[in-house]
Amino acid sequence: MNIYVYAFRRILYVIPVLLGVCLIIFVLFNLVSPDPTLMMLGKHANLKQMQELRHELGLDRSYFIQYLDIVKSAFTFDFGRSWSTKQEIIEMIKNGAGPSLTVTVPAFLVALIISLIVALFVAFYRGSWFDRIAVLICVALMSIPSLAYILFAQKILAYDLGLFEISGYEQGFPNFIPYVALPCIIWIVLSIGPDVRFYRTVILDEVYMDYVRTARAKGLSETVILFKHVLKNAMIPIITWVVIAIPFLILGALLLESFFGIPGLGGITLNAINSADFPVVRAMTVLSAVAYIVFSVITDVLYTLVDPRVRLK
Amino acid sequence: MKLALIFLATMGLLLNVGCTKKVDSSEKVLNLVVTAKIKGLDPIYADDRYSSNEVARVYEGLLEYHYLKRPYTLVPNLAESLPEVSADGFTYTFKIKQGVFFHDDQAFPGGKGRELTAEDFVYSIKRLADPKLQSTGWWLLDGKIKGLNEWRDSNVSKAAVDYSEAIEGLQAVDKYTLRFVLKKNFPQFLYSLAMTFTVAVPKEVVEFYGKEFLNHPVGTGPFILPIFEQSNKITYTKNPKFRTKLFPSDASDEYKKLGYLDDAGKTLPLVDKVVVTVLEEDQPRWLNFQKGNLDYIAIPKDNFASALTPSRTLSDDLAKKGIQLMIEPSLDVTYTAFNHENPLFKNIKLRRAMSLAYDVNKSNELFYNGTALPAQSVIPPGIAGYRHDYLSPWRGLNLEKAKQQLTEAGYPNGKGLPEITYDCPSSTVSRQMGEHFKSQMEQIGVRIKVVQNPWPDLQKKINNKTVQTYGIAWGADYPDAENFLQLLYGPNKTPGANGSNYDNPVFNEMFAKAAIMQDSPERTALYEKLNLMASDEVPWIYGVHRQSYVLHHSWLKNYIPTDFESGQAQYLNVDLAMKKAVSAKL
Numbered sequence: 001m002n003i004y005v006y007a008f009r010r011i012l013y014v015i016p017v018l019l020g021v022c023l024i025i026f027v028l029f030n031l032v033s034p035d036p037t038l039m040m041l042g043k044h045a046n047l048k049q050m051q052e053l054r055h056e057l058g059l060d061r062s063y064f065i066q067y068l069d070i071v072k073s074a075f076t077f078d079f080g081r082s083w084s085t086k087q088e089i090i091e092m093i094k095n096g097a098g099p100s101l102t103v104t105v106p107a108f109l110v111a112l113i114i115s116l117i118v119a120l121f122v123a124f125y126r127g128s129w130f131d132r133i134a135v136l137i138c139v140a141l142m143s144i145p146s147l148a149y150i151l152f153a154q155k156i157l158a159y160d161l162g163l164f165e166i167s168g169y170e171q172g173f174p175n176f177i178p179y180v181a182l183p184c185i186i187w188i189v190l191s192i193g194p195d196v197r198f199y200r201t202v203i204l205d206e207v208y209m210d211y212v213r214t215a216r217a218k219g220l221s222e223t224v225i226l227f228k229h230v231l232k233n234a235m236i237p238i239i240t241w242v243v244i245a246i247p248f249l250i251l252g253a254l255l256l257e258s259f260f261g262i263p264g265l266g267g268i269t270l271n272a273i274n275s276a277d278f279p280v281v282r283a284m285t286v287l288s289a290v291a292y293i294v295f296s297v298i299t300d301v302l303y304t305l306v307d308p309r310v311r312l313k
Numbered sequence: 314m315k316l317a318l319i320f321l322a323t324m325g326l327l328l329n330v331g332c333t334k335k336v337d338s339s340e341k342v343l344n345l346v347v348t349a350k351i352k353g354l355d356p357i358y359a360d361d362r363y364s365s366n367e368v369a370r371v372y373e374g375l376l377e378y379h380y381l382k383r384p385y386t387l388v389p390n391l392a393e394s395l396p397e398v399s400a401d402g403f404t405y406t407f408k409i410k411q412g413v414f415f416h417d418d419q420a421f422p423g424g425k426g427r428e429l430t431a432e433d434f435v436y437s438i439k440r441l442a443d444p445k446l447q448s449t450g451w452w453l454l455d456g457k458i459k460g461l462n463e464w465r466d467s468n469v470s471k472a473a474v475d476y477s478e479a480i481e482g483l484q485a486v487d488k489y490t491l492r493f494v495l496k497k498n499f500p501q502f503l504y505s506l507a508m509t510f511t512v513a514v515p516k517e518v519v520e521f522y523g524k525e526f527l528n529h530p531v532g533t534g535p536f537i538l539p540i541f542e543q544s545n546k547i548t549y550t551k552n553p554k555f556r557t558k559l560f561p562s563d564a565s566d567e568y569k570k571l572g573y574l575d576d577a578g579k580t581l582p583l584v585d586k587v588v589v590t591v592l593e594e595d596q597p598r599w600l601n602f603q604k605g606n607l608d609y610i611a612i613p614k615d616n617f618a619s620a621l622t623p624s625r626t627l628s629d630d631l632a633k634k635g636i637q638l639m640i641e642p643s644l645d646v647t648y649t650a651f652n653h654e655n656p657l658f659k660n661i662k663l664r665r666a667m668s669l670a671y672d673v674n675k676s677n678e679l680f681y682n683g684t685a686l687p688a689q690s691v692i693p694p695g696i697a698g699y700r701h702d703y704l705s706p707w708r709g710l711n712l713e714k715a716k717q718q719l720t721e722a723g724y725p726n727g728k729g730l731p732e733i734t735y736d737c738p739s740s741t742v743s744r745q746m747g748e749h750f751k752s753q754m755e756q757i758g759v760r761i762k763v764v765q766n767p768w769p770d771l772q773k774k775i776n777n778k779t780v781q782t783y784g785i786a787w788g789a790d791y792p793d794a795e796n797f798l799q800l801l802y803g804p805n806k807t808p809g810a811n812g813s814n815y816d817n818p819v820f821n822e823m824f825a826k827a828a829i830m831q832d833s834p835e836r837t838a839l840y841e842k843l844n845l846m847a848s849d850e851v852p853w854i855y856g857v858h859r860q861s862y863v864l865h866h867s868w869l870k871n872y873i874p875t876d877f878e879s880g881q882a883q884y885l886n887v888d889l890a891m892k893k894a895v896s897a898k899l
Contacts (some may be wrong), residue, residue, distance in 0.1 A: 034769030042360055044452035045772065047808050052469065053447050085352040086527055087543060095543050151596060159600040166604060167597040168483045168590065169545060263545040272349075276769060 003301055009064040010297040014290055021289045022282075023072045027109040027280050030063070036083055036276040057083065070282060079283035084275045089283045093265065100252030100264030103180045107187035107251055112242060115192055119199030120226055123207055134196065141193035149186050150259050158182055167261035202237045206230045241301040247291030251284075270311055341584040341887045343869075346592050346607045348389075353527030354541045356512045357441050357448035361423055361512030362878070365509040369879030370549050371416075372512035372532030375434065375491075376503060378877050379793075380884045381564030381573055383794035384695060385877065391429065391513065391533065391648025395503075402498040402831070407491045409434070413556050416611055418531045418539070420521035426554065429533055431485035433513040438483055440477055440519070441510055444469045450510030457502060458482040459494045476516075498829040504791030509879055535582040535883040545591040549882075551582055560871075560884060573871055582883035583871075602864065603634075604899040609865035610873055610885070617682040620864065625684065627864075635867035635895050640860055641874035642686060642694045644789035646797065649735070649750060650813035654778045657733070662722035664851040665707045669715035670757045671854050673708060676749060680742065685857035690848035691797045693858040697832070698794035705848040707856070715757050727758025736774060736783040739765040746784055775812045785812070786856075789876060794840040795828055801852055815852040816898060868892035 037050040054060050058069065073079050079089040086311050122134045158164040164182035191220070206212065207230055252266035265284075272280035349363045356372055359365040377390040389395060393408040415426035438458075441448050441490055442465045456462060459482030468474040477706040482494035495502060505511055518531040526540045535558070536549035562577040576583060592598045595613035612620050622628055627638040649671075651658035658664060673687040689705040692698045709715070716726070724730040737743040747763035754761045761782075766774065774780045790796050799805055802824050803816035820843060827839040848855075861874040869888035 034767045035773060036769075038769040038772045040447075041449055041452075042448075042808075043772075045808075046452070046455075047776075049447075049451060049455075052444055056445065056447050080523065085350075085543075086355065086358060086524070086525075087353060092543060154596060154600065159604065166600045166606070167592060170543070259597055261545045261590060261592050261597060263543065263591075274767075 004306070007297050007301060010300065017072065017289055017293060018074050021285055022067065022074050025282055025285050026063075026067050026070055029281070030267065033278065034276050035166065036278060039276045040083060048082075051172035056091070073279075073282070074286045075238075077286075080279050082272070082277055082280050084272075084277045088313040089280055092268065093287070095203050096252070096263060096265035096268055097118055097250050098171075099176070099262050100250055100257065100266060102176050103183045103256060103262060103264065104252060106180075106246070107184040107191070108294070110184070110218065111188045111191035111195060115195035115199055116238075118192070118196045119203055120231065122196065122200050124222060124226055126204060126207065127191065135200075138193040139194050141189060142197075146186075146190055146255055149189060150255060153182055153186055154259060167259070169260075169262045179260065179262065183253070183260045183262065186256060187253060198241060199234075199238060202234045203230055206234045209233075227279060233308065238301055239302050239306060243295055243302065244292070247288070247295045250291070251288070328710045338718055340586055341586045341889060342586040342588055343882055343885055343887060344606060344608050344693070345587060345589045345882070346598055346601070346610065347589060348591075348593055348598070350543075350545075350591055350593075350714055351541075351547065351589075354530040354538070355527035356437070356509050356514060357446060357450055357457045358527065359509050360449035366878045366881075367547065367589065368509045368512065368530070369534070369551075370536045371530040371534045371538055372509065373511040373516065373534050373880070374506055375409075375507070376507040377880055378507060378875075379561065380871075380881070381561050381568045383565050383567070384697065387507055390507075390880075402500065402829070403495045405493040405495070405502065406486070407431075408492060409489045411489055415515050415518075416531050416537045416552060416554070418518055418521075418529070419486070420515070420518040420529075420531065421717070426531070427515070429513055430488050432488075433489040433515060434491050435480075435485050436516045437514045438511060439464070439480070440514065443474050445474055448510070450508070453505050453508060453510050457495055457497075457505075459496050485895050498830045500738055500829065501791060501795055502658050504793060507789070507877075515720075519708050534880075536587055547588040547589045548865055549589070551585050555582070558883075567814065568873070569598045573873075576871060576884075576886055578847075583886040584882070587882050603899065605866060605892075605896045608869040608885075609863055609875075612864060614682065617862075621862070631864065634899060635891075636864050637867060639863045639865065639872070639874050640684075643861055644693050644695055644792060644876045645786055645859055646688050646691055646693055647786040647859070648688070648691075648853040649781055649782055649784050650780075651815075651851045651857070652778060652780050653814045653816065653852065655781055657731070657781070659854070660722050661850065662718045663724065663730075664854075666718035666722055666752060666757060667759060668707045668851045668854045669709050669711045669718060670759070671750065671753050671857060672710035674710070675753075676746070678747060680746060681857060681859065684862055685859045688781065688855035688858050690844045691801065691853075691856060692794045692840065692844045693789070693797070696789070696792055696797075697792050697837040698753055698798075698844050700792075700841060700844070703845070703848070705855070707848070707851050709753070712756055719757050719759070724758075727760065730759060730891055732760040732762050734762045734764050734781045736764045736771055736780045738768050738771055738784075743784065750784070778807055778810045778814060783812075784856075786859075792876070794844070795824075798824055798840065798843050798847070799828075801847055813852055815850075817846070817850065817852075820846055820850075866892070867895055 006189070037053045038045050040053065041049055058066065077090070081088055082092060118134065125131050155168060158166045163180050167177045169178050176263050212225055212230060215229055250265060252264035254266035254270060256262065257264040257266035268280060269284045272284070347363045349361070351367050352358065352364050354368055356368045356373065359368040373391050375390060375392040376387050379388045381385045387395070387788060389390065391413060392408055393410055395405045396405040398405055409429065409431050415421070415429060417424055417426045438454065441447060441450055441454060442461050444465050446621055454461060458480070460480040461483060464480050465479060481495070484492045485604045486492050513533060515531055518529065519526050520530045530538055530541060533885040535552050535555050537552045538549050541837065556580045560576040560581060560583070562574065564573055590607070592601070595615060598607065598610055599613055599616050601607045620628055620631060627636065651664055653659065677683055677685050677687060684692065688710065689703055689708060694701070719725065719727065735747050737747045744763065744765055751761040751763055771783065775783065787797065787800060800810055801815045802811055802818060803821040805811035806814045806816065823839055823843055827836055827843065830836040830839070863874045865872045868891040869886045871884050875881065
C-alpha cells in the first residue's frame with residue numbers, strides 16, 4: 001500500500017481516539033475532580049459567587065452540551081483560557097514547549113548516541129569483564145533516584161565548583177545554553193542506564209541469530225557484522241523505543257525544570273490537576289493523544305525503510 | 314565517524330558554555346525570589362500573595378501601609394490625605410493626588426500615559442464587581458458599597474456589562490474627588506483601599522488589550538513592565554515618569570535604631586531594576602542566595618540547622634559573609650477547629666481536655682523548627698487586642714489537668730467517647746501534623762482518625778458542616794483584629810468564614826459592637842475581652858503564630874519582613890560598593 005494512503009488512514013484513527021479521550025476526561029472530571037469554583041475563589045468563596053462562576057464557566061449546562069464543547073475544542077485545538085491563570089492555553093503551551101525542548105532534545109539525542117555506541121561495544125565484548133562492568137554500571141545508574149542526581153549535581157557541580165549555573169533560563173540561542181547544560185547532562189546520565197540495557201538486549205537477540213553465524217562463517221569481521229547486519233535488524237525495536245519517546249519530550253521533565261527554574265511544560269499538567277484547571281488538563285491530554293498517534297504512524301513508516309520485508313496494510 | 318564528531322561537538326558546547334559567567338553592572342538591581350509561578354498581572358485576580366506583590370510593583374492604590382511603622386499604619390498613597398469621614402461613618406471622601414500619570418503605552422493616544430483621575434478608581438472598582446469577570450477579590454467589597462451589589466446583580470444576565478451606569482455609593486464628584494458611601498458602618502473599609510484589588514487601572518488599556526490585559530500591566534507605580542511573559546524571570550525597570558515620592562522621614566523606634574532613616578527624604582524608587590525569579594524548590598533558592606544571586610530569602614525548613622545556631626541566632630558561617638537575620642511575627646494563627654454544630658463539641662470540658670493534651674511546644678519543634686510562637690488565643694502579636702503577658706490556662710501540655718477535664722466531661726480515660734475524625738489537606742506535612750495530633754490525643758484516651766482531603770474537598774466538607782475537627786490556618790487580610798475575631802462570629806457560620814460554626818451570643822454582641830468602632834482605646838479593650846473569651850471557651854485548639862526568619866545580604870538596605878509586601882521594592886536600596894566587595898568572597 002502506498003505510504004501516504006497508509007499514513008492518512010492511520011491518522012484518521014485520531015477521530016475515534018479523540019472522541020474516546022474526551023469522554024474519559026469529561027467523566028473523570030465530573031466524578032473525581034474537586035470543585036473548580038472553590039479552587040478559583042479560595043478561602044472567601046460563598047455560594048452565590050460559586051454559582052455565578054459555574055454559570056460563567058458553563059458548568060451549569062447539560063452534560064451533553066459540555067461534552068460537545070470539549071469535543072469541538074479538541075478538534076479545533078481552541079482550548080480557550082486557563083481557569084486558574086486566565087492565560088490562553090495555546091500560548092502557555094507554546095511558551096513552555098520551547099524551554100522544555102531546549103533541555104530534552106539535545107539530551108535525548110546525545111543519550112541516544114552514547115547508549116547505542118555503548119550497547120554495541122558491550123554486545124561486541126559480550127560475556128567479558130567489560131560487558132559485566134557495563135551492565136553493573138547501568139544498574140547502578142538506574143538505582144539512584146533522579147532527585148539524588150539533581151541535588152548532588154546542583155550542589156557540587158554548580159554551587160561548589162562553579163562549573164554550571166545553579167538555576168535560571170534565558171530565552172534565545174545561545175543565551176539558554178549555560179542554563180540547560182547541567183539539566184541536559186543529568187538527563188543523559190539518567191537515560192544511559194535503561195537505554196543501554198535495552199539496546200544491549202535487542203542487539204544480543206540479533207547476535208545469536210543464524211544469519212550472524214553464517215556471516216561469521218563467510219569470514220566477515222565482527223565489526224562489519226555488528227554495525228552493518230545486526231544493527232540494521234535490531235532497528236525495529238529501537239525505532240519503536242525512540243520514536244514513541246519523541247512526543248513526550250515536549251512535556252519536559254518536571255523535576256529538572258522545577259529545580260533548575262526552567263519555565264517549561266514539565267509542571268503544567270500536574271499543576272492543572274492540582275488546581276482542577278480542566279481546560280489545561282483537557283488540552284494536554286488531547287495533544288498527547290494526537291502526538292502519540294502521529295508518531296506511531298511515523299514509526300510504522302520508518303519500519304518499512306529499515307526492513308523491506310515489512311509491508312504497510 | 315560523523316556521529317562521533319557531532320557528539321563530541323555537542324558535549325564540548327555543553328561543557329564550555331556551561332561554565333558560569335558573572336555580569337558586572339553599575340545599575341542598582343534588586344534580585345528577588347518567589348516560590349510559585351505568577352499567574353498574571355490583572356489586579357482583580359491577584360488573590361495570592363505572589364501575584365499581588367507583582368501587581369503592586371506596577372500599580373498603586375489610594376492608601377498604603379507606612380513602611381517604617383509598627384503597628385501597621387495606613388497612610389495616603391495616591392490619595393492626597395486620609396479621607397474625610399462623615400460623622401455617621403458611612404461616607405468617605407478622598408482627594409486624588411494631581412499630576413500622577415499612567416505609564417506610557419500604545420493604548421493611549423500618542424502612546425503617552427495620561428493623568429490619573431477619580432474616575433479611574435470608579436472604573437477599577439466596577440471591574441472588581443463585574444459579574445462577567447468573576448474577580449476573586451469581589452468578597453472584599455461584597456455588600457459594602459451602596460448600589461454596587463445591585464449594579465452587579467443587574468448586569469449578571471446582560472450580554473455586556475454597562476459601566477456607564479452610575480452607582481450611588483461610588484462617585485467621582487469631580488476630576489480629583491472620589492466619594493464612597495457605605496451600606497453599613499465598616500471601619501475596616503480603609504484597609505480594602507490598601508489592597509491590590511482596588512488599585513487604579515486605566516480603562517483604555519483594558520479595552521485595548523481585552524483578555525490579554527493581564528499580560529500588559531499599565532499602572533502609575535514606581536516600576537514598569539511593558540509585557541508580562543509567562544517565564545520564571547520578570548524584570549521591572551524604574552518608571553522614569555514616577556511622581557515625586559520620598560522615602561519616609563519618620564519611623565518606629567526599632568527601625569530608627571537599625572538606621573532605617575539613612576535614606577530619609579530620597580526620591581523613590583531607590584533601585585533601577587527589580588528582577589524577580591521563580592524558584593519553587595528550596596535547594597536552588599538557598600544555593601542562589603549563598604552565591605549572592607538573591608538579595609534575601611526566607612530560610613527554607615531544611616536549612617535551619619545550617620543557618621542558625623541551636624539558640625536561634627545566626628550561624629558564624631553566614632555571619633562572616635555579612636549576612637543578617639531578621640525575625641518578624643506573621644499575622645496569622647494555626648489551629649484545630651471543632652465543628653460546634655456537632656453535639657459532641659458543645660461540651661466545653663471535652664474541648665478543654667483536648668486542648669490541654671495537645672503539646673504545642675513539641676509541635677512547634679517538629680513542624681516549625683521551634684521558630685513559631687505558641688498561640689494563646691486567636692489574635693496574633695502585632696495587632697491591637699493582643700496581650701503579650703497573657704497565658705491561656707487551657708494550653709497544653711498538662712496531661713493531669715486534661716484527664717481531669719475529660720472525666721468531668723463524662724469520658725473518663727476516653728471511655729464512651731466515639732472516634733473523632735480529623736480532616737486535613739492532602740500535603741505530606743499536613744498528614745504529619747494530623748498523625749502528631751492523633752498521638753497527642755491518645756495520651757488521654759481520645760481516639761482520632763486522620764482523613765486527608767484535596768483542598769477543595771476540605772472546603773466543601775467545612776461548608777457542608779460534615780467535618781468534626783480539622784486543621785487549618787488563617788493569615789490576615791488586613792492588620793485588624795476584626796479579621797481574626799470574625800472567624801468566631803456566630804452570623805458568619807458556614808458557608809461564611811466561621812468554619813467552626815462557633816456561636817456564643819455574648820461574643821456575638823461584643824463583636825458586633827467592636828466591629829463598627831473606629832480604632833480607639835475603647836475598641837482595643839473590647840478586642841482584648843473578645844480574645845480572652847476566645848481563649849477561655851476553647852472553640853479551637855490553638856496552634857502557633859508563625860514567624861518569618863529571613864536572611865538578607867549586607868548590601869541590601871531598608872529590608873523589613875512584612876505581611877504586606879506590596880509596594881516594598883520601591884523602599885529597598887542596594888549598596889553597590891558593598892555588594893562588589895562582599896560578592897567576591899561568596
